[in-house]
Amino acid sequence: MRPISTWLVHLAPTGNVTEDVILLSQLSTRIRLYGADCNQSALVLEGIQTAKVDLSVFLAIYVTDNVTSYEEQKVKVLDAITTYGPQHVLGVAVGNEFILNNLTALNLNDPNSTQGIAAADYLISLMADTRSSIAALGLSQTTPVGTADAGSMITPHLLSGCDFGMANVHPWFGNVAIDQAADWTYDFFEDWDVAPSLATTNKPPMSIAETGWPTKSSSVADETDGPSAASVPNLQTFMDDFVCASNTNGTQYYFFEYFDGRWKDVEFGGVEGWWGVFTSNKQLKNLTIPQCSLS
Structure with a gap:
């Protein structure tokens, strides 16, 4: 039984990816x-x-x-x-927190501002380009194209150019x-992300x-x-x-994350490197994986 319906993955280029795929397939049917x-x-x-293995993936293009x-x-x-082939490809996400990063760099936080709309328009143009490029492959299976951003950055304007949205x-x-x-996670998602889609x-x-919870901090200030x-x-x-x-009520989610990221701890400190359910050596932390059905 694979209780965690989806998983978010940072892959190390030197790692054994097939080994990772086998482990993840015991916990999930979908990764991102x-x-x-x-x-x-x-x-x-x-x-x-x-x-x-029975595993499918959202491929991604990181956008700057x-x-x-x-x-x-x-x-x-x-x-x-x-x-x-496209059989195990759930879709392609163009961008992750691109709007958040652009607005943060300008000390802004409103996705409906002029700058936020401009960032969304840029993403929409890239999504359209990716969509047409995939269509040009002539594959019979349609591969949807969308984007992921911070939950507070999702707007109807952005979603108008998406086949799917991720928050x-x-x-x-x-x-x-x-x-x-x-409960807060559900409420926030419904109000800030599902509502704009509707x-x-x-x-x-x-x-x-x-979504997830950190297990450690490298600084006292962020404990x-x-x-x-x-x-x-x-x-x-x-x-x-x-x-x-979530598996029962049908909420689609990606659990953050597979294993601790040493590089994130070095680069950012605080809790950034410590969100894994597994350690950086891919050992399960002192956790019991919930035993429940997939949605």
């Missing part, structure tokens, strides 16, 4: 990537093919203002789909107590692109979100409250 550098699109699809990077990643995604919803960054974290004519399906600590017991509480309930 962030980008296409280091040939990860092909590596994951090859791993699924080699391992012969660098158009060359976008084009290079798009080619890698198209090559992977051409080589391994990062973290109770930790909402400064929520752990015993309220699961306000569009295309009504793209929505999913929670990231709590205010009311609750970064700890393994609190991650257990969030998993117990969120996972089975």
